[in-house]
Amino acid sequence: MTSTNTTFLDLATVFFLLTGLFFMFVGALGIVRLPDLYHRMHAATKSVTLGITGLLIAAALALSLIEGASHTAIATRVVLVILFQFIANPVGAHLLAKAAHQTGCQPWSGTLSDDFDKDRP
Amino acid sequence: MNTAIAGLTVLGSTFTRSLVGYAVDLGLLVLAVGMLLCLYHLLKGPHMADRALAADTLAIHLIGLVLLVSIRSQVLVFLDGILVLSLLSFAGTVAAAQYIARPHAITKPQPDSEGLTP
Helix, strand or coil, X not given: CCCCCCCHHHHHHHHHHHHHHHHHHHHHHHHHHCCCHHHHHHHHXXXXXXXXXXXXXXXXXXXXXXXXXXXXXXXXXXXXXXXXHHHHHHHHHHHHHHHHHHCCCCCCCCCCCCHHHHCCC | CHHHHHCCCCCCCHHHHCHHXXXXXXXXXXXXXXXXXXXXXXXXXXXXXXXXXHHHHHHHHHHHXXXXXXXXXXXXXXXXXXXXXXXXXXXXXXXXXXXXXCCHHHHCCCCCCCCCCX
């Protein structure tokens, strides 16, 4: 970061950073604003996963500009975290939704049908 | 520039006056507001799964915050911490979901389990 002129890499970093921040903020806002747990899970899982992916790509681009930084080490960690987030967030939300439905968490009053409830023994 | 490389005293270095520096500062603000929203829902949420979901989102916001601090202070070691944080938040979510589904499985032995209870 010694030079003050803006390069293409800086622009790409800012683009991914702002995209990721937008989706992170939409996820956090959806957690507060949406009416019931299942809607909130929809906001928290999908948009936050996309947002953290953008932030990770931006961090990989920005950190690779450090002098003497190993690009392989940065890319390995970033790709690992992205893959793990893409696996872990849906699995965690699925487990939470199933546990909440088992213990009788009521859906929103405007919900049209609950097929999982009908299939319950 | 020495302050930016040292990674501790970053205020007032030339990094904050670049384009990426402004974006990172904005990002710190946005993520802090998002963490406050998650914290509010963590305290308020009616069902226990609401709180677990808010805690999971809070942990992901924390990952983003550590990433931005890593960009700002130019320290690469934080990436390992991010890996550990994401693993721990997933483990916490799974444990919370197990606890919500069967709250007595941890404290009390199950009556229908075979061979374990006398």
